[in-house]
Amino acid sequence: MNIVVLVKQVPDTSAERTLAGADHTLDRESADLVLDEIDERAAEEALTLKEDLGAEVTVVSMGPDAALEAIRKVLAMGADRGIHICDDGLRGADVVTTARVLAAAVRTVADVGLVLAGNATTDGQASAVPAMVADLLGLPQLTHARELNVDAGRVRAERETEHGETTLDAPLPALVSVTEKINEPRYPSFKGIMAAKKKPVETVGLDDLFPDADGTGFRTTRTRVVEAVPRPARVAGMRVTDDGSAGRRLVDHLIAQKLV
Numbered sequence: 373m374n375i376v377v378l379v380k381q382v383p384d385t386s387a388e389r390t391l392a393g394a395d396h397t398l399d400r401e402s403a404d405l406v407l408d409e410i411d412e413r414a415a416e417e418a419l420t421l422k423e424d425l426g427a428e429v430t431v432v433s434m435g436p437d438a439a440l441e442a443i444r445k446v447l448a449m450g451a452d453r454g455i456h457i458c459d460d461g462l463r464g465a466d467v468v469t470t471a472r473v474l475a476a477a478v479r480t481v482a483d484v485g486l487v488l489a490g491n492a493t494t495d496g497q498a499s500a501v502p503a504m505v506a507d508l509l510g511l512p513q514l515t516h517a518r519e520l521n522v523d524a525g526r527v528r529a530e531r532e533t534e535h536g537e538t539t540l541d542a543p544l545p546a547l548v549s550v551t552e553k554i555n556e557p558r559y560p561s562f563k564g565i566m567a568a569k570k571k572p573v574e575t576v577g578l579d580d581l582f583p584d585a586d587g588t589g590f591r592t593t594r595t596r597v598v599e600a601v602p603r604p605a606r607v608a609g610m611r612v613t614d615d616g617s618a619g620r621r622l623v624d625h626l627i628a629q630k631l632v
Contacts, residue, residue: 373427373485373544376478377418377451378505379411381435381442382495391600407442410490414550416557418488419450421522427485428452432477434462434470440573447568448560455480459577466593471504476581478509486527487547491516502549512542518553 384404407415418429431446433439434457443454455477462473478487487509492499506513517529517540527546531538532553560568578585610625612618626632 374483375418375427375429376487377415377431378489379433379442380408380493381405381439382408407445408493412557413554414488414490415446416555430481444568447571448564454573456575461578464593467498467500469592471501475505475508485544489549491549491551506547512546514540515549517548517550
C-alpha cells in the first residue's frame, strides 16, 4: 500500500507577510519559508502508519522551486519518494485548481490506500482543498481528525468539534485531513537528512499531469484581488477617569461608535 501525504511550503507564521505584484499575491521571495506545521503533522501520521503497516509514503507538493525543500524535509523524516508539481502557470492558483492538480498527481501513484493532508494551511486557511481532492478522486473523506487508526482495510478517525466528539469510519482507499492535535512531529535525524538527498523526487508540470489539455480551457484562478491595503496601525483607546460621570461617558462613546 502507498500512503500519499499532501504538503505545502508556506511563509513562517512568526514573520511579517506582505502582498506583491499587480495581482496582490503573497510575497514569498522576501519571506522565510517553512513546511506548513499542520502538514508536518500529516506527514508524521503517514510515517507512523508506514511503520505499523509496512507501507510506502509518497509526499506531494505544489509550488515553485523552493517547495522542494518542504519535500526534502518529509523525505528526511522518513518518506520514500516525492512528487514536486512546479509550473509557472500555477502562480496564484485558487483552491479549485490546486485541488485538481493535486488530485491529478495522486492519480500517478500506484496502489494508493490512503491520502493524508492537513485540514488547513496557515497561509490560505481555506480548509477546502482536502475535501475537494477527495471528491475529485472519488474517495470517502474523513476530515479534521485528531486520532487515526487503520486496520483490516478500513480507516477510523476521531474528530473533536465545539459540539462534541465524532467517530468516522470508511473503507480504504480514503482521504483523511488532520488537525494540530493528531501528534507531535519527529525531528529529522542527521542520517535521515543525508538519506533524503538520494531519495527520488519527480518534478512534473501541467503538461505532464494534463497531457490532453490544449491549454485554452485550464484556468488557474477564478478570482482576482483588485485592491489590497495594509492593516491600519493600532492606536491607543479612550481612557476614562471615573469622576462620577464615567458610566454616562462610556455609554455616549458606545452610542457614537454605533455599538449599542
